[in-house]
Amino acid sequence: MAIKGIEKFNNLVESFASLPTIGKKTAIRLAYYICTSNHLEGMKLAHNIENALRFIKPCTQCGALSENELCDICTDENRQKDLICIIQSPKDVLILEESNSYNGFYFVLENLEEEKIQKLISMIKKNNTKELIFAFTHSINSDTMIFFIEEKLKNLNLKFSKIAQGIPSGVNLENVDFISLHQAINFRTNIEN
Ligand SMILES: [Zn+2]
Structure with a gap:
Protein backbone atom coordinates (compact mmCIF):
# COMPACT_ATOMS: atom_id res chain seq x y z
CA MET A 1 0.00 0.00 0.00
CA ALA A 2 1.30 3.45 -0.94
CA ILE A 3 2.13 5.99 1.79
CA LYS A 4 -0.22 8.99 1.87
CA GLY A 5 0.98 12.57 1.53
CA ILE A 6 3.61 11.80 -1.11
CA GLU A 7 1.31 11.33 -4.09
CA LYS A 8 3.83 12.69 -6.57
CA PHE A 9 6.34 10.11 -5.40
CA ASN A 10 3.69 7.39 -5.60
CA ASN A 11 2.78 8.45 -9.13
CA LEU A 12 6.43 8.14 -10.15
CA VAL A 13 6.56 4.65 -8.62
CA GLU A 14 3.42 3.73 -10.55
CA SER A 15 4.93 5.00 -13.81
CA PHE A 16 8.07 2.95 -13.32
CA ALA A 17 6.05 -0.11 -12.30
CA SER A 18 4.02 0.12 -15.51
CA LEU A 19 7.18 -0.44 -17.57
CA PRO A 20 8.05 -3.94 -18.81
CA THR A 21 10.28 -6.01 -16.51
CA ILE A 22 10.06 -3.45 -13.65
CA GLY A 23 8.49 -4.86 -10.49
CA LYS A 24 7.12 -2.81 -7.58
CA LYS A 25 10.32 -3.01 -5.51
CA THR A 26 12.52 -1.86 -8.38
CA ALA A 27 10.00 0.90 -9.13
CA ILE A 28 10.28 2.17 -5.55
CA ARG A 29 14.08 1.97 -5.71
CA LEU A 30 14.17 3.95 -8.98
CA ALA A 31 11.70 6.60 -7.79
CA TYR A 32 13.65 6.99 -4.57
CA TYR A 33 16.89 7.35 -6.52
CA ILE A 34 15.40 9.99 -8.81
CA CYS A 35 13.96 12.00 -5.94
CA THR A 36 17.05 11.92 -3.76
CA SER A 37 19.94 11.95 -6.26
CA ASN A 38 21.08 15.18 -7.85
CA HIS A 39 18.29 16.98 -9.63
CA LEU A 40 20.14 17.30 -12.92
CA GLU A 41 20.18 13.58 -13.49
CA GLY A 42 16.43 13.33 -13.00
CA MET A 43 15.79 16.28 -15.30
CA LYS A 44 18.03 14.72 -17.95
CA LEU A 45 16.00 11.50 -17.78
CA ALA A 46 12.74 13.45 -18.14
CA HIS A 47 14.19 15.41 -21.05
CA ASN A 48 15.40 12.25 -22.83
CA ILE A 49 12.00 10.59 -22.46
CA GLU A 50 10.28 13.68 -23.84
CA ASN A 51 12.66 13.91 -26.79
CA ALA A 52 12.34 10.23 -27.62
CA LEU A 53 8.55 10.54 -27.61
CA ARG A 54 8.64 13.64 -29.78
CA PHE A 55 11.21 12.65 -32.36
CA ILE A 56 11.41 8.87 -32.69
CA LYS A 57 9.12 7.42 -35.36
CA PRO A 58 9.13 4.47 -37.75
CA CYS A 59 11.29 4.76 -40.88
CA THR A 60 8.91 5.15 -43.82
CA GLN A 61 10.74 2.47 -45.79
CA CYS A 62 11.73 -0.30 -43.38
CA GLY A 63 9.79 0.48 -40.21
CA ALA A 64 12.86 0.62 -37.93
ZN1 LIG B 1 14.78 2.31 -42.70
Missing part, protein backbone atom coordinates in the same frame (compact mmCIF):
# COMPACT_ATOMS: atom_id res chain seq x y z
CA LEU A 65 13.09 3.41 -35.36
CA SER A 66 14.27 6.67 -36.85
CA GLU A 67 14.48 10.42 -36.34
CA ASN A 68 14.09 11.10 -40.06
CA GLU A 69 11.79 9.97 -42.88
CA LEU A 70 14.37 7.31 -43.74
CA CYS A 71 16.50 5.68 -41.06
CA ASP A 72 20.31 5.68 -41.06
CA ILE A 73 20.38 2.04 -42.18
CA CYS A 74 18.19 2.66 -45.24
CA THR A 75 20.41 5.57 -46.28
CA ASP A 76 23.72 3.82 -45.57
CA GLU A 77 25.61 3.34 -48.85
CA ASN A 78 27.99 0.84 -47.29
CA ARG A 79 25.46 -1.82 -46.47
CA GLN A 80 24.92 -4.94 -48.53
CA LYS A 81 22.15 -3.73 -50.76
CA ASP A 82 20.80 -7.03 -52.06
CA LEU A 83 19.91 -8.47 -48.63
CA ILE A 84 16.78 -7.77 -46.61
CA CYS A 85 16.23 -9.26 -43.19
CA ILE A 86 12.57 -9.54 -42.23
CA ILE A 87 11.93 -9.09 -38.53
CA GLN A 88 8.76 -8.93 -36.49
CA SER A 89 9.52 -5.88 -34.36
CA PRO A 90 11.55 -2.65 -34.70
CA LYS A 91 13.23 -3.78 -31.49
CA ASP A 92 14.80 -6.70 -33.36
CA VAL A 93 16.74 -4.23 -35.54
CA LEU A 94 18.43 -2.85 -32.43
CA ILE A 95 19.26 -6.35 -31.23
CA LEU A 96 20.67 -7.54 -34.56
CA GLU A 97 22.68 -4.33 -35.00
CA GLU A 98 24.07 -4.71 -31.50
CA SER A 99 25.13 -8.28 -32.31
CA ASN A 100 27.21 -7.04 -35.28
CA SER A 101 26.25 -10.10 -37.28
CA TYR A 102 24.44 -8.56 -40.20
CA ASN A 103 25.17 -5.81 -42.72
CA GLY A 104 22.17 -5.79 -45.03
CA PHE A 105 18.86 -3.96 -44.83
CA TYR A 106 15.83 -4.66 -42.67
CA PHE A 107 12.10 -4.72 -43.05
CA VAL A 108 9.76 -4.81 -40.07
CA LEU A 109 6.75 -7.00 -40.73
CA GLU A 110 4.49 -7.22 -37.71
CA ASN A 111 1.51 -8.53 -39.64
CA LEU A 112 0.45 -9.45 -43.14
CA GLU A 113 -1.42 -6.27 -44.09
CA GLU A 114 -1.50 -5.83 -47.85
CA GLU A 115 -0.15 -2.28 -47.56
CA LYS A 116 2.93 -3.60 -45.72
CA ILE A 117 3.53 -6.34 -48.28
CA GLN A 118 3.35 -3.75 -51.06
CA LYS A 119 5.89 -1.62 -49.21
CA LEU A 120 8.18 -4.63 -48.97
CA ILE A 121 7.77 -5.34 -52.68
CA SER A 122 8.72 -1.77 -53.61
CA MET A 123 11.77 -1.94 -51.35
CA ILE A 124 12.82 -5.23 -52.98
CA LYS A 125 12.49 -3.69 -56.44
CA LYS A 126 14.27 -0.47 -55.47
CA ASN A 127 17.20 -2.29 -53.86
CA ASN A 128 17.32 -5.07 -56.42
CA THR A 129 17.18 -7.50 -53.52
CA LYS A 130 18.47 -11.03 -54.11
CA GLU A 131 17.85 -12.67 -50.73
CA LEU A 132 15.26 -12.37 -47.99
CA ILE A 133 16.28 -13.63 -44.56
CA PHE A 134 13.48 -14.33 -42.12
CA ALA A 135 14.74 -13.59 -38.61
CA PHE A 136 11.61 -14.94 -36.96
CA THR A 137 11.84 -17.22 -33.98
CA HIS A 138 10.17 -20.50 -34.67
CA SER A 139 6.42 -20.79 -34.01
CA ILE A 140 3.42 -21.97 -35.98
CA ASN A 141 2.43 -18.35 -36.51
CA SER A 142 5.83 -17.37 -37.92
CA ASP A 143 5.93 -20.44 -40.19
CA THR A 144 2.55 -19.42 -41.57
CA MET A 145 3.77 -15.87 -42.15
CA ILE A 146 6.88 -17.09 -43.97
CA PHE A 147 4.79 -19.35 -46.17
CA PHE A 148 2.37 -16.54 -46.98
CA ILE A 149 5.13 -14.04 -47.85
CA GLU A 150 6.95 -16.57 -50.05
CA GLU A 151 3.74 -17.18 -51.94
CA LYS A 152 3.21 -13.45 -52.40
CA LEU A 153 6.77 -12.84 -53.60
CA LYS A 154 7.38 -15.96 -55.62
CA ASN A 155 7.62 -14.08 -58.91
CA LEU A 156 10.40 -11.76 -57.76
CA ASN A 157 13.21 -14.26 -58.25
CA LEU A 158 14.39 -14.16 -54.64
CA LYS A 159 16.32 -16.57 -52.51
CA PHE A 160 14.53 -17.18 -49.19
CA SER A 161 16.38 -18.19 -46.06
CA LYS A 162 15.75 -18.21 -42.35
CA ILE A 163 17.94 -17.86 -39.29
CA ALA A 164 19.10 -21.18 -38.00
CA GLN A 165 20.91 -22.74 -35.10
CA GLY A 166 20.76 -21.64 -31.54
CA ILE A 167 17.38 -19.97 -31.58
CA PRO A 168 14.97 -21.93 -29.41
CA SER A 169 11.29 -22.14 -30.35
CA GLY A 170 9.00 -19.36 -29.20
CA VAL A 171 11.77 -17.14 -27.77
CA ASN A 172 12.03 -13.45 -28.65
CA LEU A 173 15.23 -12.33 -30.36
CA GLU A 174 15.96 -9.99 -27.46
CA ASN A 175 16.38 -13.03 -25.21
CA VAL A 176 18.90 -14.71 -27.48
CA ASP A 177 22.59 -14.18 -26.73
CA PHE A 178 24.76 -12.47 -29.35
CA ILE A 179 26.85 -15.55 -30.16
CA SER A 180 23.75 -17.60 -30.94
CA LEU A 181 22.35 -14.73 -32.96
CA HIS A 182 25.59 -14.44 -34.90
CA GLN A 183 25.51 -18.16 -35.69
CA ALA A 184 21.85 -18.02 -36.59
CA ILE A 185 22.50 -15.35 -39.22
CA ASN A 186 25.67 -16.88 -40.59
CA PHE A 187 24.37 -20.44 -40.76
CA ARG A 188 20.98 -19.47 -42.07
CA THR A 189 19.26 -22.20 -44.05
CA ASN A 190 17.69 -22.03 -47.43
CA ILE A 191 13.95 -22.38 -47.57
CA GLU A 192 13.03 -24.89 -50.25
CA ASN A 193 10.54 -23.56 -52.73
Whole structure:
Protein backbone atom coordinates (compact mmCIF):
# COMPACT_ATOMS: atom_id res chain seq x y z
CA MET A 1 0.00 0.00 0.00
CA ALA A 2 1.30 3.45 -0.94
CA ILE A 3 2.13 5.99 1.79
CA LYS A 4 -0.22 8.99 1.87
CA GLY A 5 0.98 12.57 1.53
CA ILE A 6 3.61 11.80 -1.11
CA GLU A 7 1.31 11.33 -4.09
CA LYS A 8 3.83 12.69 -6.57
CA PHE A 9 6.34 10.11 -5.40
CA ASN A 10 3.69 7.39 -5.60
CA ASN A 11 2.78 8.45 -9.13
CA LEU A 12 6.43 8.14 -10.15
CA VAL A 13 6.56 4.65 -8.62
CA GLU A 14 3.42 3.73 -10.55
CA SER A 15 4.93 5.00 -13.81
CA PHE A 16 8.07 2.95 -13.32
CA ALA A 17 6.05 -0.11 -12.30
CA SER A 18 4.02 0.12 -15.51
CA LEU A 19 7.18 -0.44 -17.57
CA PRO A 20 8.05 -3.94 -18.81
CA THR A 21 10.28 -6.01 -16.51
CA ILE A 22 10.06 -3.45 -13.65
CA GLY A 23 8.49 -4.86 -10.49
CA LYS A 24 7.12 -2.81 -7.58
CA LYS A 25 10.32 -3.01 -5.51
CA THR A 26 12.52 -1.86 -8.38
CA ALA A 27 10.00 0.90 -9.13
CA ILE A 28 10.28 2.17 -5.55
CA ARG A 29 14.08 1.97 -5.71
CA LEU A 30 14.17 3.95 -8.98
CA ALA A 31 11.70 6.60 -7.79
CA TYR A 32 13.65 6.99 -4.57
CA TYR A 33 16.89 7.35 -6.52
CA ILE A 34 15.40 9.99 -8.81
CA CYS A 35 13.96 12.00 -5.94
CA THR A 36 17.05 11.92 -3.76
CA SER A 37 19.94 11.95 -6.26
CA ASN A 38 21.08 15.18 -7.85
CA HIS A 39 18.29 16.98 -9.63
CA LEU A 40 20.14 17.30 -12.92
CA GLU A 41 20.18 13.58 -13.49
CA GLY A 42 16.43 13.33 -13.00
CA MET A 43 15.79 16.28 -15.30
CA LYS A 44 18.03 14.72 -17.95
CA LEU A 45 16.00 11.50 -17.78
CA ALA A 46 12.74 13.45 -18.14
CA HIS A 47 14.19 15.41 -21.05
CA ASN A 48 15.40 12.25 -22.83
CA ILE A 49 12.00 10.59 -22.46
CA GLU A 50 10.28 13.68 -23.84
CA ASN A 51 12.66 13.91 -26.79
CA ALA A 52 12.34 10.23 -27.62
CA LEU A 53 8.55 10.54 -27.61
CA ARG A 54 8.64 13.64 -29.78
CA PHE A 55 11.21 12.65 -32.36
CA ILE A 56 11.41 8.87 -32.69
CA LYS A 57 9.12 7.42 -35.36
CA PRO A 58 9.13 4.47 -37.75
CA CYS A 59 11.29 4.76 -40.88
CA THR A 60 8.91 5.15 -43.82
CA GLN A 61 10.74 2.47 -45.79
CA CYS A 62 11.73 -0.30 -43.38
CA GLY A 63 9.79 0.48 -40.21
CA ALA A 64 12.86 0.62 -37.93
CA LEU A 65 13.09 3.41 -35.36
CA SER A 66 14.27 6.67 -36.85
CA GLU A 67 14.48 10.42 -36.34
CA ASN A 68 14.09 11.10 -40.06
CA GLU A 69 11.79 9.97 -42.88
CA LEU A 70 14.37 7.31 -43.74
CA CYS A 71 16.50 5.68 -41.06
CA ASP A 72 20.31 5.68 -41.06
CA ILE A 73 20.38 2.04 -42.18
CA CYS A 74 18.19 2.66 -45.24
CA THR A 75 20.41 5.57 -46.28
CA ASP A 76 23.72 3.82 -45.57
CA GLU A 77 25.61 3.34 -48.85
CA ASN A 78 27.99 0.84 -47.29
CA ARG A 79 25.46 -1.82 -46.47
CA GLN A 80 24.92 -4.94 -48.53
CA LYS A 81 22.15 -3.73 -50.76
CA ASP A 82 20.80 -7.03 -52.06
CA LEU A 83 19.91 -8.47 -48.63
CA ILE A 84 16.78 -7.77 -46.61
CA CYS A 85 16.23 -9.26 -43.19
CA ILE A 86 12.57 -9.54 -42.23
CA ILE A 87 11.93 -9.09 -38.53
CA GLN A 88 8.76 -8.93 -36.49
CA SER A 89 9.52 -5.88 -34.36
CA PRO A 90 11.55 -2.65 -34.70
CA LYS A 91 13.23 -3.78 -31.49
CA ASP A 92 14.80 -6.70 -33.36
CA VAL A 93 16.74 -4.23 -35.54
CA LEU A 94 18.43 -2.85 -32.43
CA ILE A 95 19.26 -6.35 -31.23
CA LEU A 96 20.67 -7.54 -34.56
CA GLU A 97 22.68 -4.33 -35.00
CA GLU A 98 24.07 -4.71 -31.50
CA SER A 99 25.13 -8.28 -32.31
CA ASN A 100 27.21 -7.04 -35.28
CA SER A 101 26.25 -10.10 -37.28
CA TYR A 102 24.44 -8.56 -40.20
CA ASN A 103 25.17 -5.81 -42.72
CA GLY A 104 22.17 -5.79 -45.03
CA PHE A 105 18.86 -3.96 -44.83
CA TYR A 106 15.83 -4.66 -42.67
CA PHE A 107 12.10 -4.72 -43.05
CA VAL A 108 9.76 -4.81 -40.07
CA LEU A 109 6.75 -7.00 -40.73
CA GLU A 110 4.49 -7.22 -37.71
CA ASN A 111 1.51 -8.53 -39.64
CA LEU A 112 0.45 -9.45 -43.14
CA GLU A 113 -1.42 -6.27 -44.09
CA GLU A 114 -1.50 -5.83 -47.85
CA GLU A 115 -0.15 -2.28 -47.56
CA LYS A 116 2.93 -3.60 -45.72
CA ILE A 117 3.53 -6.34 -48.28
CA GLN A 118 3.35 -3.75 -51.06
CA LYS A 119 5.89 -1.62 -49.21
CA LEU A 120 8.18 -4.63 -48.97
CA ILE A 121 7.77 -5.34 -52.68
CA SER A 122 8.72 -1.77 -53.61
CA MET A 123 11.77 -1.94 -51.35
CA ILE A 124 12.82 -5.23 -52.98
CA LYS A 125 12.49 -3.69 -56.44
CA LYS A 126 14.27 -0.47 -55.47
CA ASN A 127 17.20 -2.29 -53.86
CA ASN A 128 17.32 -5.07 -56.42
CA THR A 129 17.18 -7.50 -53.52
CA LYS A 130 18.47 -11.03 -54.11
CA GLU A 131 17.85 -12.67 -50.73
CA LEU A 132 15.26 -12.37 -47.99
CA ILE A 133 16.28 -13.63 -44.56
CA PHE A 134 13.48 -14.33 -42.12
CA ALA A 135 14.74 -13.59 -38.61
CA PHE A 136 11.61 -14.94 -36.96
CA THR A 137 11.84 -17.22 -33.98
CA HIS A 138 10.17 -20.50 -34.67
CA SER A 139 6.42 -20.79 -34.01
CA ILE A 140 3.42 -21.97 -35.98
CA ASN A 141 2.43 -18.35 -36.51
CA SER A 142 5.83 -17.37 -37.92
CA ASP A 143 5.93 -20.44 -40.19
CA THR A 144 2.55 -19.42 -41.57
CA MET A 145 3.77 -15.87 -42.15
CA ILE A 146 6.88 -17.09 -43.97
CA PHE A 147 4.79 -19.35 -46.17
CA PHE A 148 2.37 -16.54 -46.98
CA ILE A 149 5.13 -14.04 -47.85
CA GLU A 150 6.95 -16.57 -50.05
CA GLU A 151 3.74 -17.18 -51.94
CA LYS A 152 3.21 -13.45 -52.40
CA LEU A 153 6.77 -12.84 -53.60
CA LYS A 154 7.38 -15.96 -55.62
CA ASN A 155 7.62 -14.08 -58.91
CA LEU A 156 10.40 -11.76 -57.76
CA ASN A 157 13.21 -14.26 -58.25
CA LEU A 158 14.39 -14.16 -54.64
CA LYS A 159 16.32 -16.57 -52.51
CA PHE A 160 14.53 -17.18 -49.19
CA SER A 161 16.38 -18.19 -46.06
CA LYS A 162 15.75 -18.21 -42.35
CA ILE A 163 17.94 -17.86 -39.29
CA ALA A 164 19.10 -21.18 -38.00
CA GLN A 165 20.91 -22.74 -35.10
CA GLY A 166 20.76 -21.64 -31.54
CA ILE A 167 17.38 -19.97 -31.58
CA PRO A 168 14.97 -21.93 -29.41
CA SER A 169 11.29 -22.14 -30.35
CA GLY A 170 9.00 -19.36 -29.20
CA VAL A 171 11.77 -17.14 -27.77
CA ASN A 172 12.03 -13.45 -28.65
CA LEU A 173 15.23 -12.33 -30.36
CA GLU A 174 15.96 -9.99 -27.46
CA ASN A 175 16.38 -13.03 -25.21
CA VAL A 176 18.90 -14.71 -27.48
CA ASP A 177 22.59 -14.18 -26.73
CA PHE A 178 24.76 -12.47 -29.35
CA ILE A 179 26.85 -15.55 -30.16
CA SER A 180 23.75 -17.60 -30.94
CA LEU A 181 22.35 -14.73 -32.96
CA HIS A 182 25.59 -14.44 -34.90
CA GLN A 183 25.51 -18.16 -35.69
CA ALA A 184 21.85 -18.02 -36.59
CA ILE A 185 22.50 -15.35 -39.22
CA ASN A 186 25.67 -16.88 -40.59
CA PHE A 187 24.37 -20.44 -40.76
CA ARG A 188 20.98 -19.47 -42.07
CA THR A 189 19.26 -22.20 -44.05
CA ASN A 190 17.69 -22.03 -47.43
CA ILE A 191 13.95 -22.38 -47.57
CA GLU A 192 13.03 -24.89 -50.25
CA ASN A 193 10.54 -23.56 -52.73
ZN1 LIG B 1 14.78 2.31 -42.70
